[in-house]
Amino acid sequence: MQFINTRPADRAQALTECLVRSGIQVVDLPLLELKAFPYTEKLQQLYAQLLETQIIVVVSPTAVNIGMQYLQQSGVLQSQLDHIQWIAVGQTTAQSLEIYGIQSLIPAVESSEGMLSLPIFQDLPHLKKIAFWRGEGGRQFMMQHCLDHHIEVLNFLLYERYCPESTEAKFSQLVATFSKNPQIYWMCVSSEASWKNWLSLCREHPCLLQSCHYLVLGERLYQVLQHDKNNAQYHFKLSKILNLQPNTVLEKIAELQREL
Structure with missing residues (x-):
């Protein structure tokens, strides 16, 4: 086999x-294969908005590593994000977040549908702003679902994906x-x-x-x-x-x- x-x-x-x-x-x-996008003024503006964000969805260990690197570069302190609920797409991503002392929710099914089935998404009227740390082309379905429910989406494009x-x-x-x-x-x-x-x-x-x-x-x-x-x-x-x-x-x- x-x-x-x-x-x-x-x-x-x-x-x-x-x-x-x-x-x-x-x-x-x-x-x-995954390659980081450069840090830009647009990303700087997105990081500043995390202070008013309720949820950060992290889609991969790569998104964790690049996202945290750029967080330090942005000048926003990790301690300023203590109010945020982090969501990891799966166990490996959650373990990467734990390295930074961050606990996250993990869906039973490691997919957009799995994340949307988490209890936190069952009370959508109380969600106003959500951030996605992701790669190019990923999580379109989940982001559209949030937009359809009038939740502001912060789209952190952190890396590109291509065939090696x-x-x-x-x-x-x-x-x-x-x-x-x-x-x-x-x-x-x-x-x-x-x-x-x-x-x-x-x-x-x-x-x-x-x-x-x-x-x-x-x-x-x-x-x-x-x-x-x-x-x-x-x-x-x-x-x-x-x-x-x-x-x-x-x-x-x-x-x-x-x-x-």
Whole structure:
């Protein structure tokens, strides 16, 4: 059995090690690379508004690290944000916040829908201003939901996301291996951006695309893949997962194999 680990290079190790210990061969193929945007006057103005903000949503460990670095640069003291409720998209992001002494709420499902299901969002009339520490292209659904409920959104674009240059060469190796030995691969899909990059890579290799069982994070992303599958008449399997913790991924694979 082989698993394609598409996580960014700095987040892939824990999952790879967990799977390898369980006898699963892992192909490292990062579909996203993250690079900080420069600190700008616009970001300076956004940081100043955090003093009047009720919630900060942090979408990744990268957003934590860049966001806290720029917070220091802004001149706003972390102690001035004690009134804020922090929300982390998942356990790893929450652990990154804990390094800075910040406790955060964590959703059961590590997705926008999961965060919106937190009790704090059930009392929307009392929410006036919310900040998002995020990367380019991320959390559009959640931000739009807040805007639709007349909540002011502070959009902190902290980093860009793109497919690494080295991935194309790694993908060519994967295609060569697959051509010699066709098999079923397992893969996590954690964002629409990474899924689009995978579709682009597989444009001329539909057999490989359809030889994967996709473990999809959250209902909304699951529906994106289901739509693309139906629209292009692909034949691949997909299943939902609640989070990207290595044990969760491993247990889901084991569960699905028992059902075969």
